[in-house]
Amino acid sequence: MKVLVVDDFATMRKIVKNVLRQINIENVVEAENGKHALNVLKSEEIDLIISDWMMPEMTGIEFLKACKEDDEKKKIPFIMVTAEGQKDSVMEAIKSGVDNYIVKPFTPDKLKDAIDKARARAGK
Amino acid sequence: MDVKYINPFINAAQTVFKTMLGIEAKMGKPILKNERTTSGDISGIMGLAGDRKGTICISFHDKGALFVFKTLVGEECDTVNPEVVDSIGELTNIISGQARKEFEQAGLNLKAAIPMVVVGKNVEVNFITKIPIISLPFHFSVNNNGAREVMYLDFSFE
Numbered sequence: 338m339k340v341l342v343v344d345d346f347a348t349m350r351k352i353v354k355n356v357l358r359q360i361n362i363e364n365v366v367e368a369e370n371g372k373h374a375l376n377v378l379k380s381e382e383i384d385l386i387i388s389d390w391m392m393p394e395m396t397g398i399e400f401l402k403a404c405k406e407d408d409e410k411k412k413i414p415f416i417m418v419t420a421e422g423q424k425d426s427v428m429e430a431i432k433s434g435v436d437n438y439i440v441k442p443f444t445p446d447k448l449k450d451a452i453d454k455a456r457a458r459a460g461k
Numbered sequence: 462m463d464v465k466y467i468n469p470f471i472n473a474a475q476t477v478f479k480t481m482l483g484i485e486a487k488m489g490k491p492i493l494k495n496e497r498t499t500s501g502d503i504s505g506i507m508g509l510a511g512d513r514k515g516t517i518c519i520s521f522h523d524k525g526a527l528f529v530f531k532t533l534v535g536e537e538c539d540t541v542n543p544e545v546v547d548s549i550g551e552l553t554n555i556i557s558g559q560a561r562k563e564f565e566q567a568g569l570n571l572k573a574a575i576p577m578v579v580v581g582k583n584v585e586v587n588f589i590t591k592i593p594i595i596s597l598p599f600h601f602s603v604n605n606n607g608a609r610e611v612m613y614l615d616f617s618f619e
Contacts, residue, residue, distance in 0.1 A: 348547035355535035420558040442480040442555045
């Protein structure tokens with residue numbers, strides 16, 4: 338499985354990659370915002386997207402909407418990473434078709450569970 | 462200071478250590494600080510606003526910060542570099558987020574700003590509220606040989 342991790346903060350991308358490694362997912366591609374991620378999707382076959390919310394240039398919700406409005410990209414399971422206190426944001430993401438979301442802090446088990454549920458919801 | 466302002470920080474620190482670092486953090490004896498200075502060598506500082514106004518400062522000594530970086534990111538590092546500093550900023554962010562969740566359950570809504578990380582001993586911090594500052598030490602093991610480090614969670618609330 339190839340995962341696209343989208344976060345403007347390089348250290349957070351590394352943290353997510355490290356958690357993915359702990360659940361035996363090693364094949365990870367990174368992008369620093371939604372716009373960059375859309376470019377990555379043009380050239381890479383991605384099986385799962387894990388995206389942060391707050392990012393410059395193109396936010397997570399804008400990126401989510403762009404994916405879910407595209408016939409091909411909408412099939413890719415999409416997980417949004419949120420911080421606490423973003424309940425309204427979560428509702429907006431659900432309305433926009435997010436397959437799952439995960440709130441920081443999270444354990445490897447919690448991320449695995451979020452991935453399994455997102456893939457099931459997306460029919461993967 | 463009402464105990465209801467302390468427990469959310471204790472719960473947040475211990476929850477984040479368990480989930481993100483996979484280790485237990487044991488709290489030592491809280492102290493009241495009359496100096497507006499950082500307790501460790503690398504410190505993530507964050508302002509809180511909303512129903513209450515305050516500041517939290519999460520501080521590690523070098524070895525503790527390097528352990529946090531190694532555990533969070535999965536890479537070895539011998540010296541404090543910008544990536545290590547960033548990892549302390551992220552940890553501060555996550556602990557603050559967890560604390561805000563705990564405060565919400567206690568009926569207080571708080572918002573946080575972006576954390577700032579300072580490197581250096583006894584750096585003066587303009588805590589936006591009055592002294593004394595409450596300093597909560599959390600002890601944790603950094604290897605199997607019994608070596609321990611400490612994280613200080615200092616905060617001040619109005």
